[in-house]
């Protein structure tokens with residue numbers, strides 16, 4: 001039991017034994033075993049909804065498993081809440097940031113401690129922080145405000161915070177999704193060194209085989225709540241792992257690019273928009289997207305891409321400039337979106353494109369519910385018609401939900417994304433605006449979504465694809481633009497794109 005003896009020091013191992021977690025009648029984890037050796041880098045793989053988050057939440061004390069035990073450094077421990085887990089040296093780093101943007105890095109670190117005194121002696125704390133940092137493999141600017149540092153630096157701070165809080169077993173939940181490939185390699189490489197030095201044990205949830213191959217020693221693979229495989233990374237290929245992840249499922253075949261670009265569908269002219277703080281986020285930006293064309297926008301996050309998409313989605317007022325769709329002025333009203341058959345795949349779909357408490361079926365029907373055949377006479381909702389349609393879409397888009405009536409907020413992140421896709425792409429589309437549509441999705445879902453986007457283009461849709469994933473942009477785009485400080489600074493045909501050149505422009509050179 002906790003309290004009997006102190007938390008282990010140095011790198012220690014964690015095991016989950018016969019973990020079962022039921023939510024009502026649904027079994028999210030079925031007798032799963034996970035063994036993470038001390039001083040190892042362990043990857044946890046599985047499709048969206050396989051049970052990865054549920055398993056780590058059971059270990060961290062966020063959930064009380066229906067059955068099963070957790071061993072920390074080979075001792076059985078009762079972890080009934082995250083505080084117990086922290087006291088035992090377990091920490092968690094999420095894909096989204098938890099630091100307070102308005103505070104400095106130093107303030108974030110010190111105030112995260114359980115034992116912060118009522119009056120903080122900052123001079124002394126800063127000295128101790130410097131001493132702590134000198135032992136760490138990476139440095140962060142202690143006096144900088146978190147809002148002023150890059151995504152890569154923020155993720156380093158999140159990790160440093162865990163180490164500062166003396167956590168020696170780190171669970172990383174898709175830690176690199178907001179980082180560029182370069183930043184990801186830097187952060188994971190540094191953690192790998194600490195693991196090799198015996199200071200740390202890591203369990204990382206990821207969808208990226210490249211990271212597993214480059215940094216992990218061992219891997220555990222879940223499939224539909226069950227243990228589907230495990231082993232040493234050196235003895236497995238990405239193909240082996242993919243097969244264990246998806247079982248007998250077939251990957252979506254990518255359609256090839258067919259047809260030429262037609263007339264201009266979407267036109268943005270000298271658009272100016274501000275961010276929430278009043279700063280200029282989009283400056284005099286002009287672009288066009290033709291029918292049957294995918295225009296990709298590359299850029300490091302925070303260069304105005306979000307505000308551009310928000311203006312096009314009607315979530316932000318433009319300060320000046322014009323947007324036209326098929327030649328007509330466009331102000332992002334629901335009526336215009338409908339008339340021009342526009343679809344939107346925004347970022348953070350649970351927050352931006354769903355009603356969390358409503359069912360999966362209702363969320364899929366959201367944009368359709370007041371149109372025939374779902375509505376008659378404009379007011380009577382034909383429930384059974386849209387339910388049937390939702391059920392078809394749930395199957396077609398392989399959305400893992402217990403029933404169509406389950407609240408959408410109970411779905412795993414990837415499955416929320418699929419539900420929004422089913423709604424936005426499950427009908428005729430003439431203009432599609434997508435922002436990081438594959439963020440957090442497993443490779444089978446990515447293949448499916450890329451195929452859907454390409455198919456929409458081949459059917460003549462004009463697609464504006466904003467993404468932080470260069471591989472995705474290069475695979476899908478016809479033309480590629482680079483956005484930096486609110487402006488488009490570079491344009492190239494994707495077929496002759498030069499990565500170094502794009503990278504240079506992304507960095508503002």
Ligand SMILES: Nc1ncnc2c1ncn2[C@@H]1O[C@H](COP(=O)(O)OP(=O)(O)OP(=O)(O)O)[C@@H](O)[C@H]1O
Pocket residue numbers: 023026028046047048049050051052053054055400401410411412413414415440442
């Ligand atoms: N609080 C909850 N109530 C009901 N069902 C839940 C709850 N949390 C998770 N589930 C279900 O358990 C299953 C596993 O979800 P989990 O979030 O663990 O998947 P995951 O492997 O982490 O997926 P992703 O890669 O999409 O994040 C899903 O089908 C999900 O709908």
